[in-house]
Every structure is written in C-alpha cells, then in structure tokens.
Amino acid sequence: xxxxxxxxxxxxxxxxxxxxxxxxxxxxxxxxxxxxxxxxxxxxxxxxxxxxxxxxxxxxxxxxxxxxxxxxxxxxxxxxxxxxxx
Numbered sequence: 162x163x164x165x166x167x168x169x170x171x172x173x174x175x176x177x178x179x180x181x182x183x184x185x186x187x188x189x190x191x192x193x194x195x196x197x198x199x200x201x202x203x204x205x206x207x208x209x210x211x212x213x214x215x216x217x218x219x220x221x222x223x224x225x226x227x228x229x230x231x232x233x234x235x236x237x238x239x240x241x242x243x244x245x246x247x
Contacts, residue, residue, distance in 0.1 A: 165224070167199070211245060
C-alpha cells in the first residue's frame with residue numbers, strides 16, 4: 162500500500178518551521194494543511210517515515226508544498242529517506 166504525505170524538511174526543525182510559515186504567509190490556503198505535514202530536521206522526518214513503513218505501508222508519495230522549490234530540499238529529502246527504501 163502506498164501512502165500519500167506532505168513534508169517540510171530542512172537542516173533544522175526551526176528552519177523547516179520558518180519555511181512553512183513563509184509559505185503560508187504567501188499562500189494562505191496552505192495553512193489548512195499545515196497541521197498534517199511531516200515537519201522537521203532530517204532525523205525527525207526519517208523517524209516519522211520509519212513509523213509509517215513499520216505500520217505496513219510499502220511506499221509513499223511525498224509533496225513538499227512549502228519548500229520543495231528551495232534549492233537542495235528535494236535532495237535533502239531523498240538523501241534522508243533513501244536508506245529506508247533501498
């Protein structure tokens with residue numbers, strides 16, 4: 162089963178939170194989804210996806226609505242999660 166998620170990843174949790182807040186300020190409609198995003202540093206984000214996989218999910222799709230446009234964020238997510246799905 163594949164699970165669809167949204168995430169905001171950055172080198173630190175504080176940076177991820179600031180990027181989410183900036184995105185919501187620019188696009189207020191994103192605020193409705195803010196409570197359901199997986200947000201944090203690589204270690205924090207990895208831990209959540211580990212729990213998702215442990216629950217029996219065998220794959221996921223991930224939307225980066227707040228900061229996927231920031232250079233390096235997609236790479237950071239890929240580097241963070243690759244060991245879990247390799």
